Amino acid sequence: MTDPLRDMRPREEQRQAVASDNRPRRTVSFYRYVRIDDPAAFRLRLLKKWGELECLGRIYVANEGINAQMNVPVENWAEFDAWVQAQPELTGVPYKIAVEEGPSSSFYKLTIKVRDKVVADGLDDSTFDVTNTGEYLTAAEMNAYVDDPEAIIIDMRNAYESEIGHFEKAIKPDVDTFREELQVVPELLKIHKDKKVALYCTGGIRCEKASAWMKHMGFKNVKHLKGGVIDYKHQVEREGLPNKFKGKNFVFDERLGERIGDEVISYCHLCHKNKSDEHHHCKNQICHKLFLGCEECLEKKNGYCSYTCQAVDTLPTRVKKIIARYYNKLKRGSQFKKARLKSV
Numbered sequence: 484m485t486d487p488l489r490d491m492r493p494r495e496e497q498r499q500a501v502a503s504d505n506r507p508r509r510t511v512s513f514y515r516y517v518r519i520d521d522p523a524a525f526r527l528r529l530l531k532k533w534g535e536l537e538c539l540g541r542i543y544v545a546n547e548g549i550n551a552q553m554n555v556p557v558e559n560w561a562e563f564d565a566w567v568q569a570q571p572e573l574t575g576v577p578y579k580i581a582v583e584e585g586p587s588s589s590f591y592k593l594t595i596k597v598r599d600k601v602v603a604d605g606l607d608d609s610t611f612d613v614t615n616t617g618e619y620l621t622a623a624e625m626n627a628y629v630d631d632p633e634a635i636i637i638d639m640r641n642a643y644e645s646e647i648g649h650f651e652k653a654i655k656p657d658v659d660t661f662r663e664e665l666q667v668v669p670e671l672l673k674i675h676k677d678k679k680v681a682l683y684c685t686g687g688i689r690c691e692k693a694s695a696w697m698k699h700m701g702f703k704n705v706k707h708l709k710g711g712v713i714d715y716k717h718q719v720e721r722e723g724l725p726n727k728f729k730g731k732n733f734v735f736d737e738r739l740g741e742r743i744g745d746e747v748i749s750y751c752h753l754c755h756k757n758k759s760d761e762h763h764h765c766k767n768q769i770c771h772k773l774f775l776g777c778e779e780c781l782e783k784k785n786g787y788c789s790y791t792c793q794a795v796d797t798l799p800t801r802v803k804k805i806i807a808r809y810y811n812k813l814k815r816g817s818q819f820k821k822a823r824l825k826s827v
């Protein structure tokens with residue numbers, strides 16, 4: 484195993500190393516808002532132990548807490564769990580285990596970053612009480628909200644996430660970032676401040692901050708789905724509840740989605756005709772746009788998002804380097820950027 488502190492291998496090499504490792508891995512996510520005085524030291528502690536245990540993933544640490552999306556070889560799970568629970572910052576932290584488990588890895592390396600915040604929300608936390616979060620909703624309670632004509636359900640995720648899957652009757656703001664979502668939602672709902680409002684997101688972390696923010700903005704009855712869509716699926720299966728989430732839950736690892744409902748609810752971005760909820764990155768590295776593509780279009784455009792990208796990719800590297808500077812400016816307006824995916 485390469486030392487994660489010194490892992491400078493190119494991405495393709497990392498990918499191949501992981502692909503040749505057939506051990507089953509458990510994909511897990513967890514978060515906690517907890518005071519961490521020295522995030523850099525905390526990062527090193529995690530990196531050392533999780534490197535030893537051959538974990539892979541993307542983890543953010545900040546003074547305000549931790550947000551982790553990662554996977555762990557199943558054979559190392561018990562040791563991982565015992566170690567995590569023994570850390571004072573993490574004792575009792577609830578895990579959200581991915582719905583789909585398999586030998587293929589959902590990450591290609593272990594990255595732990597120190598950030599100002601564990602989720603980029605654009606809020607000034609000194610201006611409101613971040614601990615005044617909304618009450619939690621269980622899956623059964625969420626279903627009751629879906630059936631209640633008086634209740635409002637808000638998808639707190641970005642447009643590219645809600646496009647492929649969402650709760651029945653949810654309001655899905657057309658936004659590219661969580662930062663934008665927090666500005667748009669209170670404005671959109673301002674005449675409903677007395678109504679029952681339920682928020683949800685992928686794994687629950689965004690709603691912790693969002694529910695406190697909504698309460699600060701004058702909403703009197705804000706609750707949020709505990710553990711997000713990931714945990715909703717587990718509860719629905721465990722308790723034999725009807726599933727009211729249609730389609731796929733977008734996840735921030737190499738899988739890009741977990742199927743929750745059986746139906747495909749979105750369309751291919753290239754032909755707008757065939758149904759598709761499979762995200763792909765454009766093969767042209769200087770574009771790298773994330774798009775929904777049907778099999779027909781993927782074959783026709785050879786994995787590129789457009790014929791332009793296909794043509795540009797045949798140019799010499801020297802020319803591509805020059806174009807790269809302008810390319811994303813030209814393509815601005817596309818919300819499907821890898822950079823944005825990493826910011827959640």
Ligand SMILES: [Zn+2]
Pocket residue numbers: 751752753754755756757776777778779780781
């Ligand atoms: Zn298509």
Ligand SMILES: [Zn+2]
Pocket residue numbers: 765766767770771772787788789792
């Ligand atoms: Zn492209």
